[in-house]
Amino acid sequence: MARLFFDGDASLIKDRVIAMIGFGNQGSAQAMNLRDGGFRVVVGNIEDEYARRAKDAGFEVVPIPEAVRRGDVVVMAIPDEVQPEVWVRDIQPNLRDGDVVVFLSGYNVYYGFIKPPTNCDVIMVAPRMIGEGVRDNFVNGRGFPVLIGVANNYSGRAWDYALAYSKAIGAIGRPGGVAVESSFEEETVTDLFSEHTWAGAFLFMLAEGYRILVENGVSPEAAILELWASGELIAIAKAIMEKGLFAQLRGHSTTSQYGHLTWGPRYITDEVRRLMRQAVKEIKDGTFAREWALERMLGYPVFNRLWDEVMKSDVWRDEDKLYRALGRRK
Ligand code: NAI
DSSP, rough: OOOEEOOOOGGGGGGGGGEEOOOEEEEHHOOOOHHHTTEEEEEEEOSHHHHHHOOOOOOEEEEEHHHHHHHHHHHHHHSGGGGGHIIIIGGGGGGOOOOOOESSSSSHHHTTOOOOTTSSSEEEESSSSSSSHHHHHHHHOOOOOOEEEEEEEESHHHHHHHHHHHHHHSSSSTTOOOOOOOHHHHHHHHHHHHHHHHHHHHHHHHHHHHHHHHHOOHHHHHHHHIIISHHHHHHHHHHHHHHHTGGGGSSSSEEEEEEHHHHGGOOOHHHHHHHHHHHHHHTTSHHHHHHHHHHHHHHHHHHHHHHHHHHSSHHHHHHHHHHHHSSSSO
């Protein structure tokens, strides 16, 4: 069993300057939580709309190299695929002996795209929560789960720093919060595994379900509302989190429970198991990471084409009509 931590000592970083590199999903949420908790935050950002948002939110925004020079705790809150070049150019040369570098995912260190400096504590605090949730939970007095890890323990207190940072952003020390002792490898493998297996399959399964229902005479509106647009999924996801994966089924009608239990397992075929094992293999041997790095180097050609295909699909078209009628899209 992994060790679970429910609290930490944030005073370790209370008088330190926290350089938030990036003000996107995670950066903005964590910077605001830290500021509300009385921590000193400076935002390091390139000149773009995120820098403007950070300034509008009242933060001091400086170029990334300057933020790193001023920071004692440097938080890597920019997209994983741009981190290696920013690291080499703007971050590594400006780190000081004894700084604490915080990664929000294990990706770059695990794959060796970033080599942890030997004269700093290098830790991971990876929220299991989207940025919006990081902020909403904080505002509502709740915590959220994080996976923590250590890539370099320069001070001998790197684990304490991981707990201190978890506490400072409001992950632990509050109801619902927990820090799970993990590693850069475990975080990367589990995170990518979800994305490459059930989470992606889920979206495409719903899209396919819409097609099958429509081909059987169901209106696109009824199909889309049944499959994902009604909000029922939110209630189910919440019940799964609170009661458990299968325990929540008791809240469905008995007809629904019987349908789930008889039909659910039929989709778990040997081919699906083979694909899931293949996903782990391609994550661990770096096939996916190389493919994604190449995409970035070439200017995202496949990524853009796939987005294009989705946006031209029948599902997108019919969903767009419905969401406009419902006032969810302009
Ligand atoms: P994001 O996509 O929201 O990052 C935007 C920020 O990156 C902006 O401040 C922008 O100025 C900066 N940026 C973009 N391109 C840049 C470049 N070429 N050079 C310098 N800065 C650039 O990032 P997000 O989603 O917040 O992810 C940040 C980290 O958090 C990643 O390591 C990610 O794996 C991790 N993470 C993200 C979660 C999420 O909810 N999105 C959940 C858990 C971890």
